[in-house]
Amino acid sequence: MKPELPDDLDKALAQLKGLGRAKAPDLLPRIEASIKGNKAKVIPLAEWRRLVAAAAVVLLLNLVGLVYYAQQTSGQVALNETSTEVLISDFQLYE
Amino acid sequence: MSIAQGEALALRELYARHADRVYNTAISYVQSAVDAEEVTQDVFTKVWRSANNFKAESQVTTWVYRITVNTALTALKKRQRYGFLGALTASHDPPDFHHPNAVLEERELNQALFANIYRLPNRQKTAFILSYVEELPRAQVAEVMGITLKATESLLMRAKGGLRQALKNDYPHRGPTKRERS
Numbered sequence: 001m002k003p004e005l006p007d008d009l010d011k012a013l014a015q016l017k018g019l020g021r022a023k024a025p026d027l028l029p030r031i032e033a034s035i036k037g038n039k040a041k042v043i044p045l046a047e048w049r050r051l052v053a054a055a056a057v058v059l060l061l062n063l064v065g066l067v068y069y070a071q072q073t074s075g076q077v078a079l080n081e082t083s084t085e086v087l088i089s090d091f092q093l094y095e
Numbered sequence: 096m097s098i099a100q101g102e103a104l105a106l107r108e109l110y111a112r113h114a115d116r117v118y119n120t121a122i123s124y125v126q127s128a129v130d131a132e133e134v135t136q137d138v139f140t141k142v143w144r145s146a147n148n149f150k151a152e153s154q155v156t157t158w159v160y161r162i163t164v165n166t167a168l169t170a171l172k173k174r175q176r177y178g179f180l181g182a183l184t185a186s187h188d189p190p191d192f193h194h195p196n197a198v199l200e201e202r203e204l205n206q207a208l209f210a211n212i213y214r215l216p217n218r219q220k221t222a223f224i225l226s227y228v229e230e231l232p233r234a235q236v237a238e239v240m241g242i243t244l245k246a247t248e249s250l251l252m253r254a255k256g257g258l259r260q261a262l263k264n265d266y267p268h269r270g271p272t273k274r275e276r277s
Contacts, residue, residue: 009259011204012258013227016228019196025118028107035140
């Protein structure tokens with residue numbers, strides 16, 4: 001009877017066996033600084049991303065608001081001009 | 096315990112003795128060198144701060160492993176909660192990672208293995224990493240996890256079953272090599 005062939009997991013486990021531990025970089029100065037309370041406040045990348053996203057949303061809302069306001073205002077000016085002309089011709093003000 | 100007295104020398108000794116264990120365990124969980132450094136730093140800071148609470152009946156190594164596992168799992172949880180743009184794109188996908196010591200020809204399988212370790216449920220992941228990456232005896236794995244030996248074996252069996260199936264799905268085309276067939 002043929003022995004059962006090793007599958008991928010068996011191979012991966014055999015590879016793990018001889019792998020050894022990943023070597024840690026020298027983090028001792030950072031740890032000592034952190035323990036002494038001198039650690040600079042580091043804002044994690046995820047936090048930065050959320051801040052940038054929030055700022056982008058606020059900026060976008062402002063932009064939309066400005067565009068909307070500009071459109072409204074130009075419409076108002078056009079309306080005012082038209083109604084002034086009507087008023088002038090109706091009452092023949094400058095004649 | 097001398098570290099409880101706040102001696103820098105004791106911290107250095109502790110670091111020299113346990114840094115590789117902590118870093119290797121951490122990198123197996125978070126699968127990123129930067130995050131593993133962060134976890135390692137956190138672990139040693141916690142060890143220093145809670146040295147007074149350390150119960151001497153538990154081995155120092157077991158205690159350090161326990162803190163490492165909890166810190167790494169917390170880091171993973173944070174990552175999954177705050178993926179890019181927060182919850183919208185919280186990432187549950189494994190990073191593109193292979194163990195730093197994996198040689199070139201073993202990297203593909205190693206990468207597939209770690210990707211699937213990343214997807215395991217936390218308890219199975221812990222049992223597997225401590226048993227097969229850290230190569231701790233089962234009894235110590237059980238002690239670190241605070242469970243019985245039988246429960247550890249059961250977790251490992253489920254983890255291996257899941258990984259075997261996942262690897263088979265990853266490589267449906269891969270059969271035995273010519274040498275294995277003959």
